[in-house]
Amino acid sequence: MDPIASVVIPAHEEEAGIAAGLAQLLSGARPGEFEVVVVANACTDxxxxxxxxxGVRVLETPEPGKANALRLGDAACRAFPRLYLDADVxxxxxxxxxxxxALAEPGVLACAPTPGWDLDGAGPVARRLHRVHDALVAPSRGLAGVGCYALSEEGHARVFPLPDVISDDGWAHASFAPEERRSVAGARTRVRPARSVAAHLRRRVRVRLGNRQLAELGRPVTAQPLRLGMLAALVRQRRAGPLDAACFLAVLLVDRVASRLQRNRQVSWGRDTSSRPAVGA
Structure with a gap:
């Protein structure tokens, strides 16, 4: 049978978990229902x-980078729609x-599942942080941050050729108007977020860099700003406890201080080097 969709899975050092992910995807699938292409990029395992x-098709490349792996896998695909799935999701x-x-519905060019967070092994503060953050962003969630997005053939033309961006899902999200993309309640991913506050803060640095890059490329990610009143509403509605809210606010404060220090260092470095001659001048 012809595949109903192609699935591209970029994978870097995913020996430990990729078998379980592929088993989840293929369990119950009819033979040939999905064309699955795994792109092992710069793997040493x-x-x-x-x-x-x-039993899936595998491409190998010595070049690291998720964007390059996505381009290689995408070029090898034959079917539409196309799903882009993180190897650890x-x-x-x-x-x-x-x-x-969902992509067969009129006007829908891109869609994504809703995430289910696997918090096993996460620290107590990280657990509270993720629960509150998920409740805050759920009403405006789009294609980014859920480990998978899907594109129709028309939507694919908006996103590809994919540039060398840190946030490919952010690029995809910003390529569509809100009415053209959909979060599909009947589809879910199982995502393992950062297991500690320190890991979360490191990830936030990468998120900021990715968002800045998208803005420079003319596709800024627009999202509803998180306001204190939204957090208070969660507590009033008993969707989060006071301790949950306090943990979220504490980590948010640390993140913002770290972000400001990072910007100050970049500005200082720019001033210090602006008067220096270029190499070879």
Missing amino acids: RTAEVARGA ELTCESARALVA
């Missing part, structure tokens, strides 16, 4: 071997079908 053992066959069905 058995990622490619494990993926081949699952689980998506079931039923959820993949729900994404394909």
Whole structure:
């Protein structure tokens, strides 16, 4: 049978988890229902071997970088729609079908599942942080941050060729008007967020860099700003406890201080080097 969709999975050093992810995707799928292409990029482990053992097509490249891996996998695909799935994120066959069905609706060019957070092993503050953050962003969630997005053929033309961006899902999200993209309630991913506050703060640095890059490329990610009143509403509605809110605010404050210090260092470096001659001048 012809595949109903192609699935591109960029994978870097994912030997430990990629078999489980592929098993979730393919369990219950009809033979040939999905064209799955795993792109093992700059791997030194058995990622490619494990993926081949699952019966999917595998490409290997020595060049690191998720954007390059996505381009390689995308060029190898034959079918539309196309799903782009992180190797450490689980998506079931039923959820993949729900994404394909959503893209068949008039006017929908891109869609994404809703995330289910796997908090096993996360510290107590990180758990509270993720629960509050998820409740705050859920009403305006789009294509970014859920580990998977799907594009129709028309939507694909908006996103590809994909530039060398840190945030490919942010690029995809910013390529569509709100009415053209959809968060599909009937499709879910299983995502493992940062297990500690320190890991979360490191990830936030990368998120800021990615957002800045998108803005420079003319596709800024627009999102509803998180306001204190929104957090208070969660507490009043008993969707978050006072301790949850306090943990979220404390980590948010640390993140903002770190962001300001980072900007100050960049400005200072720019002033210090602006008068220096270029190399070779």
